[in-house]
Amino acid sequence: MTVGIVSYGAYIPKYRIKVEDIARVWGDDADILSAGLMVNEKSVPDLDEDTATIAVEAARAAICRAGINPSRIEAVYTGSESHPYAVKPTSTIVAEAIEATPSMTAADFEFACKAGTAAIQACMGLVQSGMVDLGIAIGADVSQGAPGDALEYTAAAGGVAYIIGSNESEMVAVIEDTFSFTTDTPDFWRREGMPYPEHGGRFTGEPGYFKHVMGAARGLMEKMGTSPEDYDNAVFHQPNGKFPSKVAKMLGFSKEQIKPGLVVPWLGNTYSGSCMMGIAATLDQAKPGDRIFATAFGSGAGGDAFSFRVTDRIDEVRDQAPKVEELLANPVYMDYAMYAKHKGKIRLG
Amino acid sequence: MSVPRFWRQQVQRYNLVGTHCKNCNEYYYPPRNTCPICRREGAIESYKFKGLGEVVSYTIIHTAAEGFEHQTPYVLGIVKLDEGPRLTSQIVADIDEVEIGTRVRPVFRKLGQSGDRGMIYYGTKFTPV
Numbered sequence: 001m002t003v004g005i006v007s008y009g010a011y012i013p014k015y016r017i018k019v020e021d022i023a024r025v026w027g028d029d030a031d032i033l034s035a036g037l038m039v040n041e042k043s044v045p046d047l048d049e050d051t052a053t054i055a056v057e058a059a060r061a062a063i064c065r066a067g068i069n070p071s072r073i074e075a076v077y078t079g080s081e082s083h084p085y086a087v088k089p090t091s092t093i094v095a096e097a098i099e100a101t102p103s104m105t106a107a108d109f110e111f112a113c114k115a116g117t118a119a120i121q122a123c124m125g126l127v128q129s130g131m132v133d134l135g136i137a138i139g140a141d142v143s144q145g146a147p148g149d150a151l152e153y154t155a156a157a158g159g160v161a162y163i164i165g166s167n168e169s170e171m172v173a174v175i176e177d178t179f180s181f182t183t184d185t186p187d188f189w190r191r192e193g194m195p196y197p198e199h200g201g202r203f204t205g206e207p208g209y210f211k212h213v214m215g216a217a218r219g220l221m222e223k224m225g226t227s228p229e230d231y232d233n234a235v236f237h238q239p240n241g242k243f244p245s246k247v248a249k250m251l252g253f254s255k256e257q258i259k260p261g262l263v264v265p266w267l268g269n270t271y272s273g274s275c276m277m278g279i280a281a282t283l284d285q286a287k288p289g290d291r292i293f294a295t296a297f298g299s300g301a302g303g304d305a306f307s308f309r310v311t312d313r314i315d316e317v318r319d320q321a322p323k324v325e326e327l328l329a330n331p332v333y334m335d336y337a338m339y340a341k342h343k344g345k346i347r348l349g
Numbered sequence: 350m351s352v353p354r355f356w357r358q359q360v361q362r363y364n365l366v367g368t369h370c371k372n373c374n375e376y377y378y379p380p381r382n383t384c385p386i387c388r389r390e391g392a393i394e395s396y397k398f399k400g401l402g403e404v405v406s407y408t409i410i411h412t413a414a415e416g417f418e419h420q421t422p423y424v425l426g427i428v429k430l431d432e433g434p435r436l437t438s439q440i441v442a443d444i445d446e447v448e449i450g451t452r453v454r455p456v457f458r459k460l461g462q463s464g465d466r467g468m469i470y471y472g473t474k475f476t477p478v
Contacts, residue, residue, distance in 0.1 A: 046441065046458075047419070047420050048420070048439075048441070048458040048459040048460075048474070049458065049459070050459060050469075052459075052469075052471060053457050053458050053459060053471065056457040056471075057456070057457055060457070084469055085469070093471060096359065096360070096363055097363045097364065097457055097471070099364060332443075341419065348419075
């Protein structure tokens with residue numbers, strides 16, 4: 001049975017902080033950091049925004065884009081590493097807010113930056129088996145970076161929702177296949193009750209990101225018998241601009257192929273929303289018949305690779321909800337003091 | 350706010366669900382069980398508001414209630430929905446961005462929380478279109 005994306009929606013808070021404003025506080029060289037990370041600024045949530053509010057806005061945009069009757073959504077899965085509750089699902093809040101309740105199933109996913117794509121795979125299985133009509137998979141985060149830590153330059157906020165279905169006439173993109181590559185790799189973690197994650201520094205690169213993205217991407221292309229030349233565009237998890245650019249080159253994809261989906265220089269790393277945001281930005285400009293290759297990465301560690309084929313339907317729904325480029329436009333900049341307040345980094349009382 | 354009290358009003362806070370009297374075509378938010386105009390002749394039905402409206406009055410809060418101290422200054426406004434009902438809501442905007450007559454749309458935001466251990470309350474606020 002064919003399975004694919006019936007609709008998608010994204011949400012990005014309007015606030016930004018520039019890398020140079022963070023570097024000034026910690027005495028780092030902003031030019032070297034920006035050039036090295038290929039990140040200029042990152043999004044910051046408003047005082048009353050969290051993963052649940054961002055997930056709801058993204059899900060509503062997805063419903064609006066294709067005019068979906070929310071009662072058809074019988075599975076709601078939200079992937080995040082910053083769920084507002086330790087125990088109580090974000091997904092029930094989303095399901096109630098999009099009016100998909102009560103005849104449906106819901107659960108929260110966690111797999112560092114690839115919890116959202118893991119949720120897409122779960123929805124694929126449910127719709128392909130006929131257990132549900134439509135499923136919605138969301139990747140959303142208000143990611144944490146300790147003050148002064150390297151992560152603080154990129155840890156951003158945003159979310160993306162994909163509605164997965166099996167009726168080909170409704171699909172904006174067919175998911176041709178998926179492949180995952182997973183091992184137990186302690187490159188990044190956050191212990192229960194701790195406010196900020198820890199990471200293995202340079203250890204996050206080769207044994208973490210590159211091994212798993214390469215493993216998943218090569219595995220999918222071998223499984224399908226495809227090569228980089230078969231794809232119009234490609235998206236790789238973007239914790240910074242350097243990693244996806246390097247891994248694309250290692251796999252044989254060109255700079256032009258990854259350009260539409262490389263949103264990290266003006267957004268930062270939206271963690272569970274990262275690769276999914278790149279896919280959304282690519283769909284925003286895709287033509288019917290385009291093929292898109294995507295690989296998400298989650299520390300811990302694993303990679304989820306996907307092959308998409310865009311359908312004629314994309315032209316009908318593309319303009320019915322805000323595009324990623326529009327969500328990135330007209331940001332409101334803040335200094336480090338306001339950023340610290342918005343992120344709850346100031347100890348009160 | 351107690352957990353059951355918020356939970357009972359959750360649906361109407363998340364999605365601006367009120368009521369409509371089919372007899373006199375009046376809309377109500379928050380929802381009413383009976384139409385105060387038509388009384389026994391009233392025909393009340395559930396109604397989900399489109400959410401679009403305009404600011405009919407507003408104030409800038411500089412001295413906030415407990416739990417909102419760190420959000421000041423912020424805009425608190427009376428929004429008249431296009432269907433007629435008026436409600437009080439925080440307007441998510443720069444304080445210089447709001448005027449009487451400003452068109453607004455709904456956004457899903459945190460309304461508050463019961464400290465660090467209690468429930469987080471979500472619902473609808475408005476922002477300029």
